[in-house]
Amino acid sequence: MGRHVLLIEDEPNITEAMRFILARDGWTVSSHADGATAVNAVSRAKPDVVVLDVMLPGRSGYDILRDLRANPDTEALPVMMLTARGQVRDRERAESFGVSHFMTKPFSNREVLDTLNSLLGP
Amino acid sequence: MSFDLLVSVSLVYVGLLFVIAYWAERRALKGGVRWLRSPLVYTLSLSIYCTAWTFYGAVGYASRSGLEFLTIYIGPTLVLIGWWWCLRKLVRIGRSQRITSIADLISSRYGKSALLGGMVTVIAVVGTTPYLALQLQSVTLSFGVFAEGTPGSFPVPDQRATAVWVAVGMAVFAILFGTRNVDANERHHGVVTAIALEALVKLFALLAVGIFIVWGVAGGIGAVAERINASPLATIPLDRSRWLALIFVSGAAILVLPRMFQVLVVENEDERHLATASWAFPLYLAAMSVFVIPIAAVGMSELPSWANPDLFVLTLPLAHGHDLLALLAFLGGFSSATSMVIVAAIALATMISNHIVLPLWLSLRAEAPGNLRLVLLTSRRLSIAGVLALGYVYYVWSGGGRELAAIGFVSFTGVVQVMPAVVGGIFWRGATRIGAAIGVSLGALVWAYTLFLPSFGPDVILPARVFAEGPFGLGWLRPHALFGIEGLDPVVHAVIWSMAVNCTGFLLGSIASFPTPLERLQGAQFVNVFDYSRGPRGWSQSKAEAEDLLIMAQRILGPLEAQDLFAEEARIQGKAGFLPDTTPDFLDRLERELAGSVGAATAHAMIGQIAIGTTVSVEDLMAVADEAAQIMEHSIQLQAKSEELSRTARQLREANQKLTELSVQKDSFLGQISHELRTPMTSIRAFSEILMDGAGMEAEERQRFATIIHDEAERLTRLLDALLDLSVLEHGQASLNCDTVRLRDVIARALAATGSVQPGAGMAIRRDTLDEDILIHTDTDRLAQVFINIIANARKYCDAAEPQLRIVATRRGGSVAIDFIDNGSGIPVQSQSVIFEKFCRLSDQSAAGSAGLGLAICREIMQKLGGSIAYLPGQGGAAFRVTLPVGISERAA
Known part of the structure; x- marks a missing residue:
């Protein structure tokens, strides 16, 4: 089965680090850095799982998540949110929009891999 | 005899x-x-x-x-x-x-x-x-x-x-x-x-x-x-x-x-x-x-x-x-x-x-x-x-x-001068003191001149010449022929003239003047004497009195309270119902109760009016008026108090709103800082872990990851420096090291600093060093920091094919203005107002690589130096103007 992950992240260094980690674990990795066009990017790329930053240029991660959940094609798509704003309110907000997993930066590489693998299921 | x-x-x-x-x-x-x-x-x-x-x-x-x-x-x-x-x-x-x-x-x-x-x-x-x-x-x-x-x-x-x-x-x-x-x-x-x-x-x-x-x-x-x-x-x-x-x-x-x-x-x-x-x-x-x-x-x-x-x-x-x-x-x-x-x-x-x-x-x-x-x-x-x-x-x-009769009429006509004031006083409420005084005195003067003084006969008080020719030869002032009206009997003449002058003076004076409160009260008592007084009447105690008192008390105390009071008194007196005998004790008690509501004088007057049949005296009414004035005074004071309270409440509300805004700002600021700190740390940690895993990596890759870690660590340091800098500036703890320096040298130093940081950016600098030959007294390091920031921004954001920065210094009286104008597309109008706010970044941070604190720091510095920094719209590209006082006298310059 395919293990395709889409990284929606505007910080190039972080994107590069995750790409390296996930590729090494056998994932197919694509990335997108702009918030405004992120939903389209998801539709085009049809990933198995999405890693979504919150603070993106053009559009916030929350809005993108809400759109994804509103679309029948992507409403069940596993989405892991990553944010540098680790406050409780942010987590609650993400969960209310139907996030699959919420993770605070900085993260441990192992944790990212484990979470993504568990989101795909056995 | x-x-x-x-x-x-x-x-x-x-x-x-x-x-x-x-x-x-x-x-x-x-x-x-x-x-x-x-x-x-x-x-x-x-x-x-x-x-x-x-x-x-x-x-x-x-x-x-x-x-x-x-x-x-x-x-x-x-x-x-x-x-x-x-x-x-x-x-x-x-x-x-x-x-x-x-x-x-x-x-x-x-x-x-x-x-x-x-x-x-x-x-x-x-x-x-x-x-x-x-x-x-x-x-x-x-x-x-x-x-x-x-x-x-x-x-x-x-x-x-x-x-x-x-x-x-x-x-x-x-x-x-x-x-x-x-x-x-x-x-x-x-x-x-x-x-x-x-x-x-x-x-x-x-x-x-x-x-x-x-x-x-x-x-x-x-x-x-x-x-x-x-x-x-x-x-x-x-x-x-x-x-x-x-x-x-x-x-x-x-x-x-x-x-x-x-x-x-x-x-x-x-x-x-x-x-x-x-x-x-x-x-x-x-x-x-x-x-x-x-x-x-x-x-x-x-x-x-x-x-x-x-x-x-x-x-x-x-x-x-x-x-x-x-x-x-x-x-x-x-x-x-x-x-x-x-x-x-x-x-x-x-x-x-x-x-x-x-x-x-x-x-x-x-x-x-x-x-x-x-x-x-x-x-x-x-x-x-x-x-x-x-x-x-x-x-x-x-x-x-x-x-004898002639003397009698002299007397009568004189005394009658007070009649308009008397009759007017008891039938006309509009009659005033001024009017009465004018009427009485004018009438008396006319009477004295036309009848009383002449009554002594010629040459006793008035010379005979006055009778014949008038005083000072003024014929129209002859005592027995005022204004040339001759042929009248002296008494008739005096009556007509004195009463005419008297009544006219009284009427006009009353209409033109305004009565005092006491006059108005007395006027009412006189004119409406039959309403105020009840004539001869005994001290009889009747059921009607108790009823009247109850009706009055109900109006003042409220029906329930008044009925309770009356019923209780009736019970004490051993009577059924609501109407006790109006004994002096009861009247005293009722008066006290009423006084609590309407004031002692009013209560006394009301009870006196109903129960004892006394007339309300002027003193009573004045006391009532005093009470009313006091109550009004109280209510004015209360109103002032309540206005003061609502003012305080408004101030508190405003302060609270400000605090709330500040709290929101602080939260947002903390959120920003958290983000700005965590982002580089995320890269550092991720690459560190990659490097720690060690296996399966090219040396080249290893080198590259280490460089990223290094750059991100530096970014983190810069951010922390900027934050500390801003905090120190904002809290007024920054001390200034002022000395006298030539503006040209400061600009040159800033250019050198930015040039060394970003080599080969290829931006042309146009400046007139002669104009810049101005001596200023300021904190050179801080001013240079501001210039560096502006020049670095221009280097970073100017999107022209051949980027160019003009630096123009102008001396204006006691201050100097330095404009930095590039030839890029500038800053959009809607963003111009926010660029000096903290963490304001208009473009991708990838392009900037900064925390968005630069201009905020510049603003703080310029404030400290007694000058200002502002965005100059309409200059083609992005344009900033730094203004600061020269800080030394003309002569020294």
């Missing part, structure tokens, strides 16, 4: 009056005999209107002017018949306000004006003086008649000496009975009884003489009628204008003459007596006048033409040898004179002491007067003596030889 006998009879008669007066006074003190307070005594006491002028003078008047003498009876008759209209109101006001004199009435009506009281007193004294002189004259003349009649029996007495003795005797009588005490109501039972007796004596005497003349001399009614027709009396024409003027003046006089006011209003025991007097007094006047024409006609036909008609009443009996009848007539005239003088003296003395002496005394003596009663009594006694002395002086000055 000897002169001594005459004097003896007079003295005995006066002695009798003393006894009567003394007895009546004692009886009145003990509780009195009923008939002493009968309406008959009241009516008879009014007969002091008929003075010696009436007793002797009416006959003389009739001999000269025919029926015209009737006018002095018609006026009062009309007033008394119409008592319901005006007299009753005067009496009611007099009783409810405890009025002591006509001056008191006017003063009280117009807001207790001391000025008006004094003015009216002066007018009354001046107006009454001729009248007193008249009485002295008539008594003196009557003594002289007896002397002439029997020339051998006693020496002709000096007329002036007689007048002095008469004056002294009357003064003693008036002092003895008029100033025995200072009653609150100023009633004199003794005097009233004595003058009632005198009224009977003079009526009896005149009727006796009349009957003797008609039936004893002329021989019956028919014969008298023939004599009248034969006499010149029958041909005397009626002077309509004089009739109207004289009826008006005498009718007004009975209302406002001080002595008439004294007996009509002050001495009135019972309002109902007026009803009796309204028919009995005109009857008395008719009886007094019925024989006047017959006596005049018979006298003119019987006596020689030089005989003074003013004395026919005496000389006719004497001529027929009826000495006893003549003596009776003498006593009648004596009674007329004495009763008038005594009452007038008492009335004037009351006015003088209350309205002139007392105010002066109180204003002159600062400390509380020890014995006010003694002051009052002494001043009254002296006033009586003084008033009679004035009368004597007028008698001497005016020559004492003129007809």
Whole structure:
């Protein structure tokens, strides 16, 4: 089965680090850095799982998540949110929009891999 | 008959009056005999209107002017018949306000004006003086008649000496009975009884003489009628204008003459007596006048033409040898004179002491007067003596030889000047103190000039020339022809002019002025006296009272509370229902309850009004007004307090909102910092872990990851530096290291610094180093930091194909402006206002690689340096202007 992950992240260094980690674990990795066009990017790329930053240029991660959940094609798509704003309110907000997993930066590489693998299921 | 006998009879008669007066006074003190307070005594006491002028003078008047003498009876008759209209109101006001004199009435009506009281007193004294002189004259003349009649029996007495003795005797009588005490109501039972007796004596005497003349001399009614027709009396024409003027003046006089006011209003025991007097007094006047024409006609036909008609009443009996009848007539005239003088003296003395002496005394003596009663009594006694002395002086000055009636009208017309103020005061609420003062004083002036002063005759006070040509040759100011209106009788002339000026002044003055609160209250009490007072009423306790009280209490306390209060009281009294007896205890309690709601004075007045039937006094009303004012004051204070509170609340709300905003800002700032710190740390941690795993990596890759970690660590350091920098600047802890430097050098240093950081950026710099040759005194490092920031931004963000930065320095007075203008696309209009805010980043942070704190720091620095930094719109590219003070004097530069 395919293990395709889409990284929606505007910080190039972080994107590069995750790409390296996930590729090494056998994932197919694509990335997108702009918030405004992120939903389209998801539709085009049809990933198995999405890693979504919150603070993106053009559009916030929350809005993108809400759109994804509103679309029948992507409403069940596993989405892991990553944010540098680790406050409780942010987590609650993400969960209310139907996030699959919420993770605070900085993260441990192992944790990212484990979470993504568990989101795909056995 | 000897002169001594005459004097003896007079003295005995006066002695009798003393006894009567003394007895009546004692009886009145003990509780009195009923008939002493009968309406008959009241009516008879009014007969002091008929003075010696009436007793002797009416006959003389009739001999000269025919029926015209009737006018002095018609006026009062009309007033008394119409008592319901005006007299009753005067009496009611007099009783409810405890009025002591006509001056008191006017003063009280117009807001207790001391000025008006004094003015009216002066007018009354001046107006009454001729009248007193008249009485002295008539008594003196009557003594002289007896002397002439029997020339051998006693020496002709000096007329002036007689007048002095008469004056002294009357003064003693008036002092003895008029100033025995200072009653609150100023009633004199003794005097009233004595003058009632005198009224009977003079009526009896005149009727006796009349009957003797008609039936004893002329021989019956028919014969008298023939004599009248034969006499010149029958041909005397009626002077309509004089009739109207004289009826008006005498009718007004009975209302406002001080002595008439004294007996009509002050001495009135019972309002109902007026009803009796309204028919009995005109009857008395008719009886007094019925024989006047017959006596005049018979006298003119019987006596020689030089005989003074003013004395026919005496000389006719004497001529027929009826000495006893003549003596009776003498006593009648004596009674007329004495009763008038005594009452007038008492009335004037009351006015003088209350309205002139007392105010002066109180204003002159600062400390509380020890014995006010003694002051009052002494001043009254002296006033009586003084008033009679004035009368004597007028008698001497005016020559004492003129007809009685003329003097009478001079007096009447003067006193009548207060009438507009009185009538206006009791019927018109709009009447004011100013109006009354203007009317009274103008009227009095006109009267004095047109009638009083001329009455002394030419060259006594007014020179004869003034009569003929007017003062200073002004013909239109002649006393008897004001404004060129000639041909009028002097009395008619004076009445018309004085009343016209008086009424006009009164009306206009009242309309133009505004009454004081006290005046308005008094005006209401006077005009609406029948609403305020309930007339004579007992202290009966009725169920209706309790009901009225309950209704009132419900309005004030609320229905439930009031009913509880009444029911509880009823239960205590052992009664069922809501209506207890209005016992004093209950009234006290109710008053206390009400006072809690409406104030003590109001409560007292309300209860007094309903339960006790008292009238609400001015003092009560003033107290009520005071309470209302206090309540209003309280409410104003409360309102001010509540405004203050709402102001405070608003301030608190604003402060709270500001705090909330600050809190939101702080949260957002913390969120920003967290993000800015965590982002580089994320890269660092992720790559560190990759490197720690170690396996399967190219050396090149390893090198690259280490570089990223290094760069991110540096980014983190820069961020922390910027944050610390900003914090220090914002909290004012940054210290400035100022020195004097050339602007050109600072810019050069900034350019070098940015050039070294970002080599090969290929941005052209255009500057004019000559313009930059300006010495400034500032913190060079900080200023350079600002320049570096701006130049670095330009290098980073300028998107032109051939980027270029212009630096222009301009000296402007004491400050210098440095503009940095690039040729890129600039900053969008909507973003220009936010670029100096913290963490404001307009583009990708990948392109910038900074935290967005640079311009915020620049702003703080420039503020510290006493200058500013601003975005310059409309310059083509991004443009910033830094302004700062030169910091050193021109000369040093």
